[in-house]
Amino acid sequence: MRSSVIIFPGSNCDRDMDVALKKFGFKNQMVWHNDQSIPKSDLIVLPGGFSYGDYLRCGSIASKSKIIKSVIDFANSGGLVLGICNGFQILTETGLLNGILQQNKFLNFICSNVFIKVKDKQNKYFKDLKKDILELHIAHNEGNYFCSDDELKSLEDNNQIAVTYCGEDGAENEATNPNGAIKNIAGIFNKNKNVLGMMPHPERMIDKYLSGEDGSLFFKNILDNFK
Amino acid sequence: MEVTEAVAIDHGLKKEEFSKICELLKRTPNLTELAIFSAMWNEHCSYKSSRKHLKKMHTKGKQVIQGPGENAGVIDIGDDDAIVFKIESHNHPSFIEPYQGAATGVGGIMRDVFTMGARPIANLNSIHFGSPQHKKTRNLLRGVVKGIGGYGNCIGVPTIAGQTTFDESYNGNILVNAMTLGLVNKNKIFYSKAAGLDKPVIYVGSKTGRDGIHGASMASATFDDKIEEKKPTVQVGDPFTEKLLLEACLELMADNSIIAIQDMGAAGLTSSSVEMASKGNLGIELNLSEVPCREEKMTPYEIMLSESQERMLIVLEKGKEEHAKKIFDKWNLDFAVIGKTTNSKKIELIFDNKKVAEIPIDLLAENAPIYDRPWKKTKLPQKLKFDKDEFKSLRLSDCLKKILSNSNISDKKWIWDQYDHTVMGDTIQKPGGNAGVVRVHGTNKAVAASVDSSALYCFSHPLTGGKQIVCESYRNLISVGAKPIAITNCLNFGNPEKEKNMGEFVECVEGITEASKYLDFPVVSGNVSFYNETKDKGIKPTPTIGGVGLIPDYQQMLTMDFKTEGNLVYVIGKTDGHLDQSIFARELLNEKKGPPPTVNLFNEKNIGETVLDLSRKNLIVSCHDVSLGGILTAVSKMCIKGKKGIKINTLKGLTNKYEYFFGEDQARYIIEIPKDSLKKVNDILNKYSVHFDELGTVNGQSIEYKDDINLPIEELADAHKYWLKKYMDS
DSSP: EEEEEOOOBBBHHHHHHHHHHHHHOOOEEETTOOOSSOOSEEEEOOOOOGGGGSSSSTTGGGGTTTTHOOOOOHHTTTTTEEEEEEEEHHHHHSSSSOOOOHHHHHHHHOEEEEEEEOOSSTTTTTTTTTOOOEEEEEEESSSSEEEOOHHHHHHHHOOOOEEEEOOOOOOSSGGGGGSSOGEEEEEEEOHHHHHEEESOOGGGGGTTTBBBSSHHHHHHHHHHOOO | OOHHHHHHHHHOHHHHHHHHHHHHHHOOOOHHHHHHHHHHHHHHHHHHTTHHTTSSOOOOOTTEEEOTTTSSSSOOOOOTTEEEEEEEHHHHHHHHHHHHHHHHHHHHHHHHHTTTEEEEEEEEEEEEETTSTTTHHHHHHHHHHHHHHHHHHHHHHHHEEEEEEEEEGGGSSOEEEEEEEEEETTTTTTSOOOOSSTOOEEEEEEEOTTTTTHHHHHSSSOOOTGGGGGGSSSOOOOOOHHHHHHHHHHHTTTTOOOOEEOOOTHHHHHHHHHHHHHHHHHHHEGGGGGGSSTTOOHHHHHOOOOOOOSEEEEEEEEOOOHHHHHHHHHHHHHHEEEEEEEEEEEEEEEETTTTEEEEHHHHHTTTOOOOOOOOOOOOOOOOOOOHHHHHHOOOOOHHHHHHHTTTTTSSOOHHTTTTTTTTTEEEEOTSSSSSSSEEEETOOOOOEEEEEOHHHHHHOOHHHHHHHHHHHHHHHHHHHTTTEEHHHHHHHHOOOTTHHHHHHHHHHHHHHHHHHTTTTOOEEEEEEEEHHHHHHHOOOOOOOOOEEESSSSSSGGSSSSOOOOOOEEEEESOOOOTTTTTTHHHHHHHHOOOOOOOOOOOHHHHHHHHHHHHTTTTOOOOEEEEEEEHHHHHHHHHHHHTOOOEOOOOOTTOOOOOHHHOOOSOEEEEEOOOOGGGHHHHHHHHHOOOEEEEEEOOOOOOOEETEEEEEEHHHHHHHSSSSSHHHHHH
């Protein structure tokens, strides 16, 4: 499976994503934000970081960068686009995903392990995933997902809520919500479910010496579904 | 403006220093020249009070590639890999403006590291605040933590360990010490020594503004009531630009275009240009009209003194200008040829086609004043005779809970949750352990790092305190299974013009030197921060040691959490029960006098090597050094982390349980041993002739000791985990 990771000035999880993708057998290439086109890919990843310093609003300048038109075209033609953390923020700024990511409820950056519940498996990311609850890692200051009532209803009606924050036992409540996100939302799809944005970082959980290994399941599953 | 003695004094120079300048120049300097002298001759840049003593430090060893004197120290970790590291203070600015002060402290130290060609792989910090009751403490802490996080998180370098303490002596002078480790190929290290004539001098990075003018002078003076007025001297950081600068510099460093490179830190363009020329024994000519400026009508004086962040000065190979410019254009950074190297051995400044300053380099560097300041020895305080009957009214479990929730012992999760500690995907031991550990990317090796200081011990007896922190750093590295390699230090002290403060400095340095020599744990970099004093009240002497160690195979890393029920727990090293200066004495007896625990370097080395041997042979499964709060505190942390209890044995020959459990004797570790390794462990302990106590067995969900203690782990965890969060929320 061929993948491309876009590097924006200020991206800082691009290498981690490259390492993770290659570890599980993706043929990955790095693409510079000023390039006009993206090499032939089956998956495009917008990595975490602080694109363009996150000035103005997180992800907003990146959403106007040169490369982004190709990303939007790719997504509209049904290609898989994954945005992690800052990548999720960029996807909401492009309009490919609904809603916004506000500053965390307690106004602090949070770097911590979290549990997330997979809410929908009728898609190329989570289909046949063996677990329903994954332990992943978050590291962000603006991960507090918010959208209008109409948007929320539409997300729910179309099963576009991808993952939610929960406890180890799956409980979704205020105590298991690290950043104040509406309905504990940690990640969402577009309508066609080929575009996924989520705050947790699977690429930081890919071997047992790190914070955990559940990120491996995520990447392997995308590959399995591609075959 | 005419330069007079009064103007010189306004610039922080002493009367005698001004006369010396006039004498050396054989004329009165103009204002720009005076500014350059004041920037180079202040304490922060010239080390004029400390240099005499720093010379004695132990800085050599076969593991050392570069010792003090460069942007950072460099050590060999095998296979052509080298670690570049340094710690630096940003105390004065952080007190005036905590967010920017701390942020630019982190930015500055990272630049010191990537200037040498290394990619930063880990950040650490040691931060010290006034009493929790002091009205400024909460806001300062919040601002500093946000500043450190704001900068490090954005760059994408994990913050893997740190230290936070509270003491009333920091009420008017907080300490913010930031440390960075970088990884470099040992054949591709870049230095700041200029070489060759007529080579282009390049300015890259952010534009120059009026921020930070006189920053280094501010850091060389004590504070008074008017410190608020000094806010404009605090620099403003932009981590995004630094990230671009980091990537651009590393890209340019991939080939052989750079002759010398130096970041513009304290005293900005002045000290970077003078240092490069001085090290290369050359002259340098700068055309200040070419310097990219952020503000209009900046004068040569302002350009030379600005401490705007995220700037670098490079001496480039001739003909490589276009190639280099392309890289900096790609990263959207300013690039300007602003001068050249010359054989004049002078710094010559041109502005608007006129020469505006001309000073022989040696007057600024080698001829800078050096002071042999008078100092006073601190006598070893008399050991206290505790009234042990008084102890009897104290329940062990109450004492333990009180100690675990003490501001200096309690869990600092509230802080490190705000630092990205997992970015780069190689953090295998997070903050909150004995030391932070990151893998050397793509290899089996891992590097451990720890920051430590013991101001109470250093205040009580600086010589012992100096030795003790080096040992503490050594132990923290051993406790994660790392072989200690070298240290960096940040020497935070009061006013060197006072004999007592100067004495504290001299004796702490002596202690550090003695211990680092004995342990083959040399000092490879560091900085000195004097004048941590407000309205005549100085800080307790707080030398901070940043230690770095190597784990050849990261699968052998140790953590402190208890692993398996039924495993045996030993205390390695002898416990005499030294309570003077302990947390127990302070917290429960309100007793602040007495000497710190004695440091026995032979024992430190022998016991350290024993534990390392045990870990290399995979005979132990967890390890924690015993320090502040003694055995019971250390064991509690192992229980809390591992979510497992311990049944403590009835100890034979125990004279006093309070002394045993809370004494802060040095050179001790607690280890967890699987039953089937026991014989081999005993053999090794006997081979090294190391004293050990069979403390107990990992068991259940409580700490149990006879009828004295029966505390569920959850209750211990509650006492330990929430002090800081509650404090910050209140």
